[in-house]
Structure formats: structure tokens, C-alpha cells
Amino acid sequence: MIISFVSFSVAYGxxxxxxxxxxxxxxxxxxxxxxxxxxxxxxxxxxxxKALHDEESTIIHHYAFAENPTVFKFPDFAAGWALxxxxxxxxxxxxxxxxxxxxxxxxxxxxxSSVLYFxxxxxxxxxxxxxFAVPVVKQTWEREAxxxxxxxxxxxxxIPTIDLGVPNTxxxxxxxxxxxxxxxxxxxxxxxxxxxxxxxxxxxxxxxxRKLLSCYDPNEPVFLGERYGYGLGTGGYSYITGGGGxxxxxxxxxxxxxxxxxxxxxxxxxxxxxxxxxxxxxxPITHSPLFHQARPMDYPKDYLSHQIPVSFHKHWNxxxxxxxxxxxxxxxxxxxxxxxxxxxxxxx
Numbered sequence: 001m002i003i004s005f006v007s008f009s010v011a012y013g014x015x016x017x018x019x020x021x022x023x024x025x026x027x028x029x030x031x032x033x034x035x036x037x038x039x040x041x042x043x044x045x046x047x048x049x050k051a052l053h054d055e056e057s058t059i060i061h062h063y064a065f066a067e068n069p070t071v072f073k074f075p076d077f078a079a080g081w082a083l084x085x086x087x088x089x090x091x092x093x094x095x096x097x098x099x100x101x102x103x104x105x106x107x108x109x110x111x112x113s114s115v116l117y118f119x120x121x122x123x124x125x126x127x128x129x130x131x132f133a134v135p136v137v138k139q140t141w142e143r144e145a146x147x148x149x150x151x152x153x154x155x156x157x158x159i160p161t162i163d164l165g166v167p168n169t170x171x172x173x174x175x176x177x178x179x180x181x182x183x184x185x186x187x188x189x190x191x192x193x194x195x196x197x198x199x200x201x202x203x204x205x206x207x208x209x210r211k212l213l214s215c216y217d218p219n220e221p222v223f224l225g226e227r228y229g230y231g232l233g234t235g236g237y238s239y240i241t242g243g244g245g246x247x248x249x250x251x252x253x254x255x256x257x258x259x260x261x262x263x264x265x266x267x268x269x270x271x272x273x274x275x276x277x278x279x280x281x282x283x284p285i286t287h288s289p290l291f292h293q294a295r296p297m298d299y300p301k302d303y304l305s306h307q308i309p310v311s312f313h314k315h316w317n318x319x320x321x322x323x324x325x326x327x328x329x330x331x332x333x334x335x336x337x338x339x340x341x342x343x344x345x346x347x348x
Contacts, residue, residue: 017042019088022080037082039158045087047116049075052109061110070317074113091116133200133315134159140324144206147192151180166266174273175266177242185253193218195248203320204245204311205328212288212310213247222249223278227287230272239275243313244291246271255281296327 018037022028040046054061054069065072075081083091095115134150142148152161153168164179177197184195194213198204216222224247225240232238240246248256261277263270278285290310292299295318309327 016085018082018084020080020082021077023078026078026080028080040084041156042084043086044084044154045090046082046084047087049081050079052076061107064114068316072113074110077109136315136320137200139321141204141206141328151176169267172267172269174263174268174270177270177274178263181248181253181257185257190250193250195250195253196245197242197248198245198311199243199313201315201320202243202245202311202313203324203328205309205330207330208290208308208310208328209247212290216249218249219251220249221252221255221283222247222286223252223274223283224286224288226289226291226293227285230275237275237279238285239272240285241293242271243293245311246274252278252283255283296323
């Protein structure tokens, strides 16, 4: 069935930009549909639709993503879904050389997504307002940032994103992170004393981060965030976990890039490589418990009750905008009265 629809799409898509699929009783507002599709670069590979997900693992989907089935999205066929022609063509080529692993078709909408996810995960994008989590950033903390840049493996003027010339990787992003560091040092104003690198699904309070950074001198090498450790009992090292946000002083970036410490591969874990590099340079990792690698519900309530958190990470099974305004948005006292917020410093 999957091979049939791909063959159909290739045959009828030679003079088209998109293939749009729907059911016989789907009602379509053609003008609105064309407007939405027009927001996307048709030379790129896109998979668009209304996202569904399993609330718990199920036999009809072979218990896929059993640890957290909500992370895997598949389209609601009744609402319609679209594939850009470059993705259709690439998928057709893939299927010729890599046949499907199963002869059974049970739930086509889930199986189509599975093929795209496992064979071409870089371009999986559901719901126009849920691509790469950028809309959440724009609804929440973007407005607090004086200078913000979005990095990708291609340029998209609608966001806008910056193409660093580094290919996307499925795992670690060491090559991309070092490219960001190079860009910061060589292309930003020397009057920009701090660099903060976050994931697109990181929620952060810029207001509180500024308060925290007032405790530090950017002329000193400072590498700040939530500390993790690797092999600490056997001569290992500490590192800042990337999901909660990594904060660099300009002096720290200068020291790092002046050294010969670099990624051992483009897809190496960037946060761990940075930990190794700073450890080798004798620059201590500065830990703050106010950065969080996970969501608020992943921590005991009593642990968070005495904190003024700076960040949380991941959008799994939550409303990230609600989480931001509940936990991270400046409250009235902070925003209007410049209320002092006390932070602690710990060098490890």
C-alpha cells in the first residue's frame, strides 16, 4: 500500500510542488490550504498534516515508542495531509533500494509516518504551528531576548533561520555547536558579553537569567548551567547538559576556540565534548540548580517550591506555553518593581 501511494505520487507529481491526500468526506478550504502550503519552501522535504499520537503504547502499532508513545506523531487522514515532491521523490528512491520490513498493513497513517521517521527523520514536520517548536519560542521567551538567532541546516526567511553550513545529524550536534561559537566570536559585537545556546524545546526566562548573570564577570571564563558528570570517580569530567541551556561568557568562548580542543566527530555529543574541553583548559563548570534538563512535573514539588527557576526542557505531553507562563514568565513584582532575586553560585 505504501509503495502504491508513493508510485502514484511520483507519476502524477512531475509538474507539481505538493501531493495532497484526503478522504472522500474531507472538506477543504482551498484558498486557506494554498496559503498554508505557500509558507513552505517547496525545494525542501516536508510532511505536513494534523498530528495524532497514541496516549499509551498499543498492539495495533506494535507497541512502537513504548517508553513514551506521545513523542511519535502521525497524520489524521480525514483532515488531509501533504508531501512535498522532493520528499516523495527521495522516498521513492529509498524504497527501491531498501524494501519495507513488513508485508502487513494495519494502520496506514501510522506506517507512513514510521517509514518517513526511520528513513528520513530530519524532515518530519507536523502541524504548521509545531515545526521545530519555533512557534512556542515566539509565543514565550523570544520577546524577552535583545538578540536571538535561530540556527538550522537551511535558511528559512519566514522564521528566520541561519544556515551554518553544517549538515544536520540524528544524534549529537557538536559540529553545529562549535559553528555557533565561531559565529558568536567572529560576527557578534564585542559588547555582547554572554552567549546562551538552547534547544528549540527549551523554555527559559531571560529576565531571571539576566539577574543570575549579574553575579558573574563576563571578562572571566564562565561556563554556566546544570552540571552533569561523566566518570567522576575515575578521573572523568563535569559538563553542562545542553537541554537546560548552556551559558558562555565571551572570555570562555575565546579561551575555548584559541585551544585545539574540537569535536572528535560532527555528531559527537556537544555538551560532553565542551565539558572535556573546559576541563582540559582548567576552566571550572559553574553549576546552577535553576536550570533544568526536564519538565516541571519530572521533579518533586518540594524541590521546586523553594526555587525561582530559569529553564525547563522538553515539550512531551505538556502545553509548553502554559508551562512557561506558569513557571518562567516574570511575575508582576519582578517585572514592574525590579524585585531582587537571590541566586547562589557554585563552582565545581
